[in-house]
Amino acid sequence: MDYTKMVADARDALFESLPEFDSDNEKARALVKDAYELAEEAHRPQKRKSGLPYILHPLAVAMIVVREMRQRDPSIVCAALLHDVVEDTDHTIEEISARFGPDVAFLVDAVTKRNKHQVDNFQHILGSVQDDIRVLILKLSDRLHNMRTLDSMKPQKQWKIASETQFFFAPLAGRLGLYKVKSELENLAFKFLNPLEYSNLEQNLESDRTRTKNSADFFMEECKKIVSARFGYAVRWDIRYRKPYSIWREMQERSCDFYHVPFKHYIRAVFRAEDVEKVTGMKMEDQDIALKIYSMLASVYREQSGSLTNYMTQPKANGYKSVHFKLLNPYGNIDEFHISSEAMREQSYYGCILESKEQWLKRLTSVLKELSEDPETMMPGIHDSLYNEDVVVYTTQAKPVTLPKGASALDFAYGVHTDIGDHAKYARINGRLCSIRATLHRGDSVEIYTSDDIHPKDDWLKSVVTYKAKKHIASYLKKQISQPYILCPHCHPLPESGELIGFEDGHGNITVHYRNCPDAIRTASERGHTIVAVEDFKADPGIVYPVRIKVTAIDRYHLLQDIIDRIVEGSHISMTGFNTRTEDEIVSSTIDFGIHSATELNSAISRISSIEGVEQVQVVKL
DSSP, X not given: OOHHHHHHHHHHHHHXXXXXXXXXXXXXXXXXXXXXXXXXXXXXXXXXXXXXXXXXXXXXXXHIIIIIXXXXXXXXXXXXXXXXXXXXXXXXXXXXXXXXXXHHHHHHHHTSOOXXXXXXXXXXXXXXXXXXXXXXXXXXXXXXXXXXXXXXXXXXXXXXXXXXXXXXXXXXXXHTTOHHHHHHXXXXXXXXXXXXHHHXXXXXXXXXXXXXXXXXXXXXXXXXXHHHHHHGGGEEEEEEEOOHHHHHHHHHHHTOOGGGOOOSEEEEEEEOHHHHHHHHSOOOOHHHHHHHHHHHHHTTSOBOTTOOEETTTSOOTTOOOOEEEEEEOTTSOEEEEEEEEHXXXXXXXXXXXXXXXXXXXXXXXXXXXXXXXXXXXXXXXXXXXXXXXXXXXXXXXXXXEEEETTOBXXXXXXXXXXXXXHTEEEEEETTEEEOTTOXXXXXXXEEEEEOTTOOOOGGGGGGOXXXXXXXXXXXXXXXXXXXXXXXXXXXXXXXXXXXXXXXXXXXXXXXXXXXXXXXHHHHHHHOGGGEEOOTTOOOOTTOOEEEEEEEEEEOOTTHHXXXXXXXXXXXXXXXXXXXXXXXXXXXXXXXXEEESSHXXXXXXXXXXXXSTTEEXXXXXXX
């Protein structure tokens, strides 16, 4: 194999592909040429695991930056060529800066690994992106070529790189709106992480394509005829088949096999508003064209009820816009349709590349800043914050809030403001009263109601999925005074009861009992030398103990209301359960509530006992 010719061809292809740079074009091209010469000289002794000259890798990364990432800035092209020079050779950042300027040096430094700890490297990348999206474009270009050439690596290295890609880089590309990059990274990672599963799905998808091709092609042609009667050549059609990773992920979500995953392909129609105007003589907005195509087809073929989803008025978090719907085809099956303009398709493929700096900064940097500042929780936070399956919900002022799929009203509360999350009491979703744990769906209107008496609880962590919510709940709980004692699970002792005893084990843990608890009596007889006083087991405003009482009373008008009033009277006690039964004018009520101490419980019992008609109040086991 003529490696010299291979390198020369790759070099020539890159220089032929260079765009008209936004700055002085001749000067910019000379800078890129100089960067190539340094990279070629620095990497000349090196080869990749495949045996190919190493310089082919930075050339390929630069080509991705130019062709697939559509960059017109000479600094990022130079940085692509030089991105491994500092990490893998004796050249320094200072040398890069002196020769190519601080801009190129910044980009090279941002993607240069600091050490072998991937958390540190991720944190460095995220910290560098605060004001410059080029850092991520460069890193994703590098990762994309590494994944395309991963076959030459040892299996352990393949698995490591593929894991990083699936966990970090693919979701990051999705959040940036780079759908094509995200999709390719996901599938390449899946191929190396689950090679057998990937191979089986590829075979099954090919079989499904063969089986459905004729009917899908026929239906598409019929739809094309219907639409062309109005829009002529302005709409182009094709059939898009889903990738193995997309199918696999849906299999996991649905807990089903391949054959029960619906819509393994969809029919796509793409138009240009300019072409539509030429054909019809009318100037129409993209959304009007897409909805007109939908209307024309839905008037001929039966639509699956409720299948219309308009991502034009409510785009996905990554900027994706389209109109989706499902129709019954002549063969008795349902086919899915995606209708979009060429501009929308471009936006879904290239996302942040087509956006202004203000747009992508608003979309991404607040998340990245929070992640990069907390390395201890960064790794789980990355996936929660960047994963691409998002829903957009709205405040009552119509302000959009982007949340991961499966997020709760509590996630929404923390998304709006930390204080609202910390004191969230209940929610109204589309005007309906709901728990703060209720799961949200795309387009929901959400309002959170708060109370100063409400604070984060341990079980809140099970009801949130966002990194921000988890971080703030965990932070609040960590700051609370931890309970220094272990409570007997049989007698359920309460602070301030005056009848408590403790037993200390060999590790300094103290178990608290009531003095008359059978377990305490038995332990005292066996290990009397471990008995300790527990005078400092006191009430804590941040700790609530669940209790249950049984009330027996003679039935009368307003009895239950009086009982409830006496429980909550001046004490801020919250009931968690109330069951009542009346038989032969005798009322038996079981009430669950939370208290802070035995004093508080005794006060509640005393107040209830004084109610007219109440015969007996007793504490019962939970």
